[in-house]
Amino acid sequence: MDFEFPSTDLKGWRLKVGEDSHGQQKWVYLRDEKQREEWPQDVTEKYWLGLDTGTPELPEAKTPLEAARNGYKFYRNLQSHDGHFSTEYGGPLFLIPGLVIAMNVCGQKLLPEQETELKKYILNKRRKEGGWGLHTAAPPTVFGTVMNYVALRILGMGPDEGPMTEIRALIHEMGGATGIPTWGKVWLSVLGVYEWDGVGSISPELWLLPDWVPFAPWRWWIHVRQTFTPMSYLYGSRFVGTFTPLVFTLRQEIYTQPYESIKWSAQQSNISPYDVYSPHHPVLDIAHGFLAYYEAMQNLPGVSSCLPLRKSALKRVYDLIRYEDENTGYQTIGPVSKAFNMVCRYAKEGPDSKAFKGHLSRVDDFLWLSKDGLMMMGTNGSQLWDLSFMAQALVETSLADEPEFKKSTLKMLDWLDKAQLRQNPKWYHENYRHQTKGAWAFSTPEQSYVVSDCVSEGLKAVIAIQSLPYAPKTLDLGRMRDAIDTILSMQNPSGGFASYELQRGSTKMEWLNAAEVFGNIMVDYEYPECTTSALSALKHFSKLDPTYRQQDIQITVDKAITYIHDVQRPDGSWYGSWGICFTYATMFALESLAIAGETCANSERVRRACKFLVDRQMEDGGWGETYMSCVTMEYAQHEQSQVVQTAWAVLALIYGQYGDKSVIERACKLIMKRQKPDGRWEQEDTEGIFNKNCAIDYPAFKFIFCIWALGRADKYLKSQSQ
Ligand code: LAN
Numbered sequence: 001m002d003f004e005f006p007s008t009d010l011k012g013w014r015l016k017v018g019e020d021s022h023g024q025q026k027w028v029y030l031r032d033e034k035q036r037e038e039w040p041q042d043v044t045e046k047y048w049l050g051l052d053t054g055t056p057e058l059p060e061a062k063t064p065l066e067a068a069r070n071g072y073k074f075y076r077n078l079q080s081h082d083g084h085f086s087t088e089y090g091g092p093l094f095l096i097p098g099l100v101i102a103m104n105v106c107g108q109k110l111l112p113e114q115e116t117e118l119k120k121y122i123l124n125k126r127r128k129e130g131g132w133g134l135h136t137a138a139p140p141t142v143f144g145t146v147m148n149y150v151a152l153r154i155l156g157m158g159p160d161e162g163p164m165t166e167i168r169a170l171i172h173e174m175g176g177a178t179g180i181p182t183w184g185k186v187w188l189s190v191l192g193v194y195e196w197d198g199v200g201s202i203s204p205e206l207w208l209l210p211d212w213v214p215f216a217p218w219r220w221w222i223h224v225r226q227t228f229t230p231m232s233y234l235y236g237s238r239f240v241g242t243f244t245p246l247v248f249t250l251r252q253e254i255y256t257q258p259y260e261s262i263k264w265s266a267q268q269s270n271i272s273p274y275d276v277y278s279p280h281h282p283v284l285d286i287a288h289g290f291l292a293y294y295e296a297m298q299n300l301p302g303v304s305s306c307l308p309l310r311k312s313a314l315k316r317v318y319d320l321i322r323y324e325d326e327n328t329g330y331q332t333i334g335p336v337s338k339a340f341n342m343v344c345r346y347a348k349e350g351p352d353s354k355a356f357k358g359h360l361s362r363v364d365d366f367l368w369l370s371k372d373g374l375m376m377m378g379t380n381g382s383q384l385w386d387l388s389f390m391a392q393a394l395v396e397t398s399l400a401d402e403p404e405f406k407k408s409t410l411k412m413l414d415w416l417d418k419a420q421l422r423q424n425p426k427w428y429h430e431n432y433r434h435q436t437k438g439a440w441a442f443s444t445p446e447q448s449y450v451v452s453d454c455v456s457e458g459l460k461a462v463i464a465i466q467s468l469p470y471a472p473k474t475l476d477l478g479r480m481r482d483a484i485d486t487i488l489s490m491q492n493p494s495g496g497f498a499s500y501e502l503q504r505g506s507t508k509m510e511w512l513n514a515a516e517v518f519g520n521i522m523v524d525y526e527y528p529e530c531t532t533s534a535l536s537a538l539k540h541f542s543k544l545d546p547t548y549r550q551q552d553i554q555i556t557v558d559k560a561i562t563y564i565h566d567v568q569r570p571d572g573s574w575y576g577s578w579g580i581c582f583t584y585a586t587m588f589a590l591e592s593l594a595i596a597g598e599t600c601a602n603s604e605r606v607r608r609a610c611k612f613l614v615d616r617q618m619e620d621g622g623w624g625e626t627y628m629s630c631v632t633m634e635y636a637q638h639e640q641s642q643v644v645q646t647a648w649a650v651l652a653l654i655y656g657q658y659g660d661k662s663v664i665e666r667a668c669k670l671i672m673k674r675q676k677p678d679g680r681w682e683q684e685d686t687e688g689i690f691n692k693n694c695a696i697d698y699p700a701f702k703f704i705f706c707i708w709a710l711g712r713a714d715k716y717l718k719s720q721s722q
Pocket of ligand 1: 451
């Protein structure tokens with residue numbers, strides 16, 4: 001019998017924007033026909049649900065600028081009433097299971113419609129090989145397959161319903177769940193289907209180390225420490241949810257041998273070869289070996305709760321969890337810590353506590369309904385990031401000068417105004433946070449984290465819009481100076497900028513990387529992308545206000561350019577850590593060099609970079625890289641050109657003032673050919689990456705960068721031919 005995917009009536013879904021906080025996005029389901037009539041679906045909702053948007057056909061574009069205009073005519077339909085562009089942000093496949101397990105152990109249920117759509121999403125993203133990988137573009141792993149199988153079971157799928165038997169067979173074929181990577185071990189232990197003894201020590205005592213210790217956790221990359229912190233609480237207190245019948249059944253389903261016969265202590269370093277990207281460093285295994293003795297003491301009944309060190313470590317860790325929750329309005333920095341923190345608050349304070357309820361109130365922020373079902377996003381949206389680029393693109397292409405787009409442009413400024421962080425976080429010192437005064441976060445202000453490139457692109461967007469004669473000067477120089485202070489505070493001695501903070505420790509801390517599926521996660525490394533955003537923001541600002549911290553800005557910019565020079569690869573490219581991959585980073589780096597006055601005409605570096613790109617232009621005029629470039633650090637050719645990467649290459653070549661205009665013309669033709677009659681571009685392959693190994697989608701990029709590249713190319717091609 002054929003199995004039918006579960007689904008709800010998509011006509012019942014609406015997107016609520018800004019209900020609880022600025023920029024918030026939340027999908028709600030209207031069961032009642034009358035409510036649906038009173039609140040009809042708009043184009044944004046229809047678009048993201050894959051329904052007919054009814055958007056009109058536009059006059060055929062004859063020039064790149066006309067195509068850019070058509071593109072924005074379509075894209076502005078997706079602008080919300082508050083000014084931002086609501087967008088899905090999916091890709092990673094380990095997020096939903098974390099949330100589903102967390103809700104389950106806390107005795108909570110999502111709405112039935114949400115559960116149905118979550119199941120649909122998981123099933124839709126199942127690969128032809130039969131399971132799930134780390135992200136939607138990757139082949140199955142034990143982590144992806146076991147976690148999603150467990151999620152489906154909790155969401156109500158029977159053990160033999162639809163494809164479940166097949167999936168279980170694949171799990172067994174891959175060796176069963178014993179070899180699941182550490183983060184999976186932790187989630188399964190919380191649920192009660194793995195034993196904490198099988199998890200290498202996640203010692204909360206590390207948070208008792210004095211700050212001067214070279215590997216103390218406050219020095220770790222923020223995402224790792226904010227994930228480690230609640231994990232260490234759950235590990236240190238050996239938290240396990242209620243033993244329901246499902247727990248006992250799952251214990252029999254996901255292993256290749258009886259649960260009771262598994263030797264758990266031997267599993268600590270058992271990580272499935274299907275999953276490993278960063279194998280444990282011997283230092284980590286040795287540390288785990290020592291800590292195992294200490295942990296054995298904690299485990300002795302009656303002894304564990306009397307040990308003062310563990311007690312004070314747990315108290316310390318719980319305080320840090322509370323600070324993080326309160327700083328972020330219970331969003332936390334991201335979806336992984338969100339689910340873990342929620343369980344910690346439940347474990348300590350119970351289901352009726354203010355803290356736990358606060359967490360529940362911010363679950364929907366991470367859930368996005370797509371045409372494939374309900375997903376958990378990489379963050380609570382990408383509001384600031386998408387909007388900042390779009391604003392700059394509109395201004396640089398001169399589309400912002402056109403009367404029909406003025407209102408939309410002003411709405412963006414209004415959004416930016418309300419999204420700027422006006423002060424440092426409440427628990428600034430206590431939670432080891434970087435200053436945030438004057439900054440913008442990647443998503444919403446409530447999330448509250450500065451990112452070096454988000455504050456920079458946010459500021460650039462404000463400067464761009466406020467340069468328009470019709471725009472009010474909503475952000476005065478004082479507020480921009482706050483942003484500048486924060487940007488200046490984020491430069492590392494090498495001249496490069498990292499993501500959220502300064503680099504706080506040695507790269508040797510990578511030896512402690514216990515998340516086997518990601519690379520380069522322990523340290524906040526410097527990135528050419530972030531560095532470019534920062535240095536360009538400083539430059540744009542200094543034109544506006546040449547007196548403010550003039551010398552600091554100049555020194556910072558010079559050092560940043562030196563860093564960009566230093567990390568250029570011999571083949572002329574730059575490696576990208578947040579977008580795919582060499583094309584993405586090379587676009588940023590060439591923007592930096594253009595600011596330094598370096599172009600093909602006078603710079604061998606720029607010529608080398610342009611040659612790198614031009615050598616990779618495909619037959620059809622486009623560019624295409626797969627995420628494997630990020631994984632292997634070698635250019636991986638996509639079999640099909642991608643409009644987003646083609647747009648990045650066009651922008652890069654324009655920054656470099658590349659002379660052969662036929663290269664850019666052919667690229668524009670390709671982007672125009674792929675445009676639909678209503679101005680949209682279809683979604684192609686994934687655009688983003690993090691931690692070297694996990695792809696993440698930026699679906700707004702196909703609009704933003706195509707419009708930007710076409711509009712700029714139009715000007716560039718004209719100026720060249722004169
Ligand atoms: C992001 C998304 C945005 C991204 C850019 C601004 C593009 C980048 O230039 C700097 C780093 C940043 C902010 C970034 C860092 C890591 C994030 C938050 C993500 C890729 C989105 C999801 C990812 C996060 C770590 C996912 C949760 C998984 C864990 C490993 C904790």
